[in-house]
Amino acid sequence: MADLSTEFLGIKSPNPFWLASAPPTDKEYNVVRAFEAGWGGVVWKTLGLDPHVVNVSGPRYSTLLGADRRVLGLNNIELITDRPLHVNLEEIARVKRNWPDRAMIVSIMVPCEEEAWKAILPLVEETGADGIELNFGCPHGMSERGMGAAVGQVPEYIERVTRWCKQYCSLPVIVKLTPNITDIRYPARAAKRGGADAVSLINTINSVMGVDLDQMLMTPHTGGKGSHGGYCGPAVKPIALNMVSEIARDPDTFGLPISGIGGISTWRDAAEFIALGCGTVQVCTAVMVQGFPIVRDMISGLSNFMDERGYRSIEAFRGRAVSSVTDWRYLNLNHIDKAVIDQSLCIKCGRCHLACEDTSHQAITRQKNGERHFEVKEEDCVGCNLCVSICPVENCISMRSLQPGEVDLRTGKTVSADYANWTTHPNNPMATTAGVA
Numbered sequence: 001m002a003d004l005s006t007e008f009l010g011i012k013s014p015n016p017f018w019l020a021s022a023p024p025t026d027k028e029y030n031v032v033r034a035f036e037a038g039w040g041g042v043v044w045k046t047l048g049l050d051p052h053v054v055n056v057s058g059p060r061y062s063t064l065l066g067a068d069r070r071v072l073g074l075n076n077i078e079l080i081t082d083r084p085l086h087v088n089l090e091e092i093a094r095v096k097r098n099w100p101d102r103a104m105i106v107s108i109m110v111p112c113e114e115e116a117w118k119a120i121l122p123l124v125e126e127t128g129a130d131g132i133e134l135n136f137g138c139p140h141g142m143s144e145r146g147m148g149a150a151v152g153q154v155p156e157y158i159e160r161v162t163r164w165c166k167q168y169c170s171l172p173v174i175v176k177l178t179p180n181i182t183d184i185r186y187p188a189r190a191a192k193r194g195g196a197d198a199v200s201l202i203n204t205i206n207s208v209m210g211v212d213l214d215q216m217l218m219t220p221h222t223g224g225k226g227s228h229g230g231y232c233g234p235a236v237k238p239i240a241l242n243m244v245s246e247i248a249r250d251p252d253t254f255g256l257p258i259s260g261i262g263g264i265s266t267w268r269d270a271a272e273f274i275a276l277g278c279g280t281v282q283v284c285t286a287v288m289v290q291g292f293p294i295v296r297d298m299i300s301g302l303s304n305f306m307d308e309r310g311y312r313s314i315e316a317f318r319g320r321a322v323s324s325v326t327d328w329r330y331l332n333l334n335h336i337d338k339a340v341i342d343q344s345l346c347i348k349c350g351r352c353h354l355a356c357e358d359t360s361h362q363a364i365t366r367q368k369n370g371e372r373h374f375e376v377k378e379e380d381c382v383g384c385n386l387c388v389s390i391c392p393v394e395n396c397i398s399m400r401s402l403q404p405g406e407v408d409l410r411t412g413k414t415v416s417a418d419y420a421n422w423t424t425h426p427n428n429p430m431a432t433t434a435g436v437a
Helices: 028-035 085-098 116-126 155-168 183-194 232-249 267-275 287-289 294-309 351-359 384-391
Strands: 006-008 011-014 016-021 043-048 062-064 071-076 103-106 131-134 173-176 198-200 203-208 210-212 217-219 228-231 260-261 278-283 335-343 364-366 371-374 399-402
Touching: 006 278, 016 203, 016 294, 028 043, 028 085, 043 085, 043 260, 071 232, 071 287, 085 103, 085 116, 103 116, 103 173, 103 203, 116 155, 116 183, 116 267, 155 173, 155 183, 183 198, 183 232, 198 232, 228 232, 232 260, 232 267, 260 267, 267 278, 267 294, 278 287, 335 384, 351 384, 384 399
Parallel strands: 016 043, 016 278, 043 103, 103 131, 131 173, 173 198, 198 260, 260 278
Antiparallel strands: 006 011, 062 071, 071 228, 203 228, 210 217, 335 399, 364 371
């Protein structure tokens, strides 16, 4: 059986599935229920210094729903914990004492002032927590007060606060990064310069979910006014994977441990983050939609996957996909794919033809012998993959790579065996300086 246990920054947990800092980790009751369900760790909802914050008493959440009403994305305008600091600290200590085998990370956000961090860090450390996470990502409410993303968007602030935390606290320091920035590598590099033990990402994305056209008010709104919020859920997963991979392959942050966050709803999502270098994964939206028990499917699914592939531990496949991510300029421009339609699976809906005919390369015919029949014209196919992406039948359309010696009917060129080594091929405009990034 695969071993799902993890050791992240020396912090042990029975599996890599942690709950992210959010409403599900706001109090002892929630966290105990999570541990009973099987979660390997939690990041306690962000603490601040008293006087504690006040949240709106009205809509805090709004969703982007698919046609079947599944939640694709969730927006929130909730702030950090609105419970007194001493109550949170007492509960953290009690939960950690009763669940010593689970990871207990405490998220913190206070003003960007040395004395504020110096004041709260010893209080958190006294709880027996395993580590701290610096919330430099929250994009709403707290950022307007000079905290959260207001810090995470300025590398110099990240480095400075991280240094304070390493100076006044002996616990491992995880820096949570905001995606609301042009290049995620710069804040990650700053965190590393400041001595961060790890980074976690992504936090939520700035968003306005919609407009009530009857009332001409943004949604959600409270008393006729609304505010942009933080966007999360399955829809942000591709953005999160990109940012994780950028940090994982950046020479200036190479080796910096990563806790992955962003749209993780299944074991497969988690495995993808781990394959791109994450040592643990954090989940929020999926739990808010489906409850704590979803971790059981995540655990069994990941375990089965690892058994099937022969991975005995998380470390056996962590980061295995990082080397496949590169810059566009290093892509093999001599590799040729062609779409193929499996006629035994085709339901003749015509979506592939419509998409290709109207928006792509007119490479799919729709009739044969006077009947409705869809087939790829190899001489026009550029291998763009659009038909595969929109086909409603799984595996009905696939891509076939032309092999050395085959002729590309579109260009008339023969595929050469030496094209496989694209980084040094003379046709590669980057060949003189290229190397896999």
